[in-house]
Amino acid sequence: GQNIDQPTEMTATEGAIVQINCTYQTSGFNGLFWYQQHAGEAPTFLSYNVLDGLEEKGRFSSFLSRSKGYSYLLLKELQMKDSASYLCAVMDSNYQLIWGAGTKLIIKP
């Protein structure tokens, strides 16, 4: 079966760095997405990785290792507004998105 695993919840301090991990087992692979979802709101796109390595976009970076079925989202200089759920999703061989349950990130002052 297809499976996306990520931690349920993480806590970090304002100004710090946090890494949210995602492991996956899917039928084929056409890229991995990270989305941010604030409570009561829609998911919004953060990043897309299809090749191994690190993609940097401002305070957020995303890493992919296809051989390990592993990705992480790195958030630097954390701000209170970064408190949200972070969803990992993999596009399978049918170009269908398989979603993880999300990691709820709590930022403390």
Added chain:
Amino acid sequence: DTAVSQTPKYLVTQMGNDKSIKCEQNLGHDTMYWYKQDSKKFLKIMFSYNNKELIINETVPNRFSPKSPDKAHLNLHINSLELGDSAVYFCASSPRVAGVVETQYFGPGTRLLVL
């Protein structure tokens, strides 16, 4: 202007009723989706339409019927609502046909509560 909009935002109704949720996108995208997000926060694809044609139809009860009058609209009609239908329903769209990797853009969600 809102890119992907849904109405209503909240829907509270009794078991057995029939209800519809509407979705519109003004992004000029070809593909639209309906997702269900349950209390455990998993997003599950329900349907996908490309240019008004059904391309993904996951295992959902026949009580759920999508309708796409044109490529900018994808509505979801639910018959005989059950308690287990309570969830947040998200509409999304993406620029091109299935088979090409494109980012999906989500609507604000419709929070359905069946009593």
